[in-house]
Amino acid sequence: MQKNLENKDLEKVIETWAEELNISVESLVLSLGFKPSMLLKTSKEGLELNSHDIKRIKRLLKKLENRFENKHQIWEWFTSEKIPALGEITPSDVIKKFNGKGIDTLLEYIEHKELGGFE
Secondary structure, eight states, X not given: OOOOHHHHHHHHHHHHHHXXXXXXXXXXXXXXXXXXXXXXXXXXXXXXXXXXXXXHHHHHHHTTTTTSSSHHXXXXXXXXXXXXXXXXXXXXXXXXXXXXXXXXXXXXXXXXXXXXXXX
């Protein structure tokens, strides 16, 4: 089965991101709430969903750059920090549990915190 160009581009984005964080591609993909096999989908609908969600998650994490010293600390927060206001689960788990709505919820949470909100 031959992958289309868009799928190869998505895989490259994920590989580069994993290298930046010094983690495996599988670990990155699982932490984002995707199954590793989802990267192999060639259907346009599946690819668009993955690409869109990955862009949104990267934008979410970029919003945190002023709160942390580096990308590794941001990733540590994303995969390890339990958020009381969101049911004592990690941001990664929020996305795994609620998919796209989880991304929206985390964006709202970050904006709330930026405005000085409490949990």
